[in-house]
Amino acid sequence: MYLLEHDAKELLAGRGIAVPAGVLIESATALHSAPLPAGPWVVKGQIAAGGRGKAGIIRKAATRAELEAHAREIIGAEVKNQRVGSVRVEQQVKSVREAYAGFLLDAASGGVRVILSASGGMEIEQVPRERIHGEIARPDARSLSDSVHRLARNLPFETAAAARDAGEKLARAFLELEAMLIEINPLFVLDGGRWIAGDAKFVTDDNALPRQPALRALLDSRSGAYADVARKAAHGFDYVVVDPAGEIGLLTTGAGLSMMLIDEMRAAGMKPYNFLDIRTGGLRGETTRLTQVLQWISEGRRVKVLLVNIFAGITELGEFSRLLVEAIAAAPQLKVPVVARLVGNGLPAAREVLAAAGIVLHTDLDAALAEVRKHLNK
Secondary structure, eight states: OBOOHHHHHHHHHTTTOOOOOEEEESSGGGGGTSOOOSSSEEEEEOOSOSOTTTTTOEEEESSHHHHHHHHHHHTTOEETTEEOOOEEEEEOOOSOEEEEEEEEEETTTTEEEEEEESOOSTTGGGSOGGGEEEEEEOSSHHHHHHHHHHHHTTSOHHHHHHHHHHHHHHHHHHHHTTEEEEEEEEEEEOGGGOEEESOOEEEEOGGGGGGOHHHHHHHHHTGGGGHHHHHHHHHSSEEEESOTTOSEEEEEOOHHHHHHHHHHHHHTTOOBOEEEEOOGGGGSSOSHHHHHHHHHHTTOTTOOEEEEEEEOSSSOHHHHHHHHHHHHHHOTTOOSOEEEEEESTTHHHHHHHHHHTTOOEESSHHHHHHHHHHHHTO
16 A cells, blocks of 8 residues: 555654654644644645645645645645545754655566665656666665665765665665555755655555554554555455546456456546456355445446446356346445446346346447446436
8 A cells, every 4th residue: 555644654753764743634623732843834735646746735834824724725635636635744844955765666576676866856757867876686684785885875975874874774664564665755864964754655565464563553543544455454355446536337357357447448538436356256145245346336426337347257147147236226325327248157147137127238348338438428
């Protein structure tokens, strides 16, 4: 999961990473009782995305009135297809140089890409390649430490000292927390080689949650902020809202096929609401999972049609169709037409069951998408 900056900083602070003093605020009224750090402040909208400064949800505040005004404007805003549910209010850090440090799991090599730069901040993409220093190291403490020290030799003296110390601590956190990405941008470099993490991007490996009590505790305490991951942990399958403004709810199986379907629909100008991957074996026997998925899809404010796209293996489609009809009846809040494209064993029985419920069964995807378009155009 892509941690919100506040949670990333709190997690890293517990492992010796210096961060500015700050608190999480989930409503403007909560500012009145929150234990704020000393001002002046930075008000930082919390969404799982980069470019927040350019999007206008990171703002400085010199007075309490400015702070409250920024919080009111940012909380609840829609940015990068995400609703800003909270802000981190933290103490401004002044008189610093901005550097960069990053650790990224490199799937192709099976190693870790280590990156250091004496330049950082919002314009990191504009920094010339020759001023960004990186290499791939083996995923062990000694190799990462050696890599940090080699790369730091390319940096100015005081920046190098800060980068070495920050890199050592970040490398330990990366390994111990089984991270996929840790990026500190900017890494604030103070006089004397001291440093502080001005921002923190942290992406975890969800498969490591059973081995990571700190991450699991974070997920349990902040499940509302990480609804997709919390759902998977609780229900055992992937359900992700890919576009809150999506118009097409998807009941699908197979991660690869589901992603291909979403890509094809987007290429055709259609707006899918969610991604779903349930193994067909999980759709047998009873309706709990189906009903739950339909209830989640019903939360999409702009969903106009439900597309069912199932490739059945061991699941008999007649049984699935009976359960689908029962689940639709058990989720009356999803009041949209249903388009079904089914492929696999038991098609004749499925066709009969769905026809009785007023649902046409398609085996051809183009035909199913054509019917979806008809419903969208009504």
